[in-house]
Amino acid sequence: MSDRPTRFRRARVGASLMLSRMCRAPILAGLVSAAALLAGSSVAAGVVVTTQDERGRTITIDAPSRATPVGQYFRLLRNSVHGDEIESVTLRIVQQSAVARLCRSQRARACYRGGENATIIVGEGDPAEDAQTILHEYGHHVDATIRHRRGAELNGTPRWWGTRAMGLRKARGQVSSTYALGWTRSIGEIFAEDYAQMHIRGPYGIRWLPRPDESVFRAIRLDVTGRATGPPPRAARAELRRSGTWRNAAPRGIRRAR
Numbered sequence: 001m002s003d004r005p006t007r008f009r010r011a012r013v014g015a016s017l018m019l020s021r022m023c024r025a026p027i028l029a030g031l032v033s034a035a036a037l038l039a040g041s042s043v044a045a046g047v048v049v050t051t052q053d054e055r056g057r058t059i060t061i062d063a064p065s066r067a068t069p070v071g072q073y074f075r076l077l078r079n080s081v082h083g084d085e086i087e088s089v090t091l092r093i094v095q096q097s098a099v100a101r102l103c104r105s106q107r108a109r110a111c112y113r114g115g116e117n118a119t120i121i122v123g124e125g126d127p128a129e130d131a132q133t134i135l136h137e138y139g140h141h142v143d144a145t146i147r148h149r150r151g152a153e154l155n156g157t158p159r160w161w162g163t164r165a166m167g168l169r170k171a172r173g174q175v176s177s178t179y180a181l182g183w184t185r186s187i188g189e190i191f192a193e194d195y196a197q198m199h200i201r202g203p204y205g206i207r208w209l210p211r212p213d214e215s216v217f218r219a220i221r222l223d224v225t226g227r228a229t230g231p232p233p234r235a236a237r238a239e240l241r242r243s244g245t246w247r248n249a250a251p252r253g254i255r256r257a258r
């Protein structure tokens with residue numbers, strides 16, 4: 001496509017990243033998720049455990065205790081569409097009570113911090129319920145790691161940018177590299193939503209834009225893995241209420257943010 005970028009590069013770990021505040025607002029009923037630019041953590045790290053994907057890349061989880069069932073989180077990341085960038089992020093599971101402070105948002109269920117010590121923070125809960133949220137945050141990590149020259153970061157991945165006609169949309173004022181037009185018009189959030197949809201066809205937070213189709217997924221897969229084809233990611237178990245609302249509410253005992 002004419003909009004397709006011609007040059008891109010994979011950012012080195014630790015390269016300076018222009019990350020804006022990112023919040024996944026409660027745009028869906030019952031969905032309270034956020035990504036925020038994290039401040040320095042003041043909560044002591046927990047138990048750091050690692051595993052490897054099928055190519056021997058290290059996947060790291062920082063769990064609050066040895067009793068945390070990290071296996072499901074590992075499977076979620078291992079089965080995601082990913083590349084080498086998976087080694088440069090830590091999935092940090094914290095107590096629910098710490099999420100709002102660490103993510104600097106009362107509505108946050110999870111958040112992402114890029115840079116030298118890239119981290120996804122998520123509250124301890126049901127990994128299946130949080131799967132789409134975690135994948136959304138991992139989408140931010142993919143975006144921050146795979147850099148290209150179309151638009152300012154965060155700008156998704158190059159073929160995704162072309163397939164979604166982001167250059168044209170930006171020129172028309174439909175989307176922004178910042179949050180000036182709102183969360184749903186933020187290019188970084190649109191990419192993160194598309195990335196998550198590639199794995200779980202749950203609620204899609206960008207209502208003004210058609211849901212991503214296979215061409216969008218193929219573009220992302222090619223950008224991330226270098227392969228356009230191959231088996232689709234094994235979908236994490238999605239739980240849908242009868243109403244169709246993505247079940248992503250806070251666990252019992254935790255007041256759901258509005």
Ligand SMILES: [Zn+2]
Nearest residue numbers: 022024035192
């Ligand atoms: Zn986000």
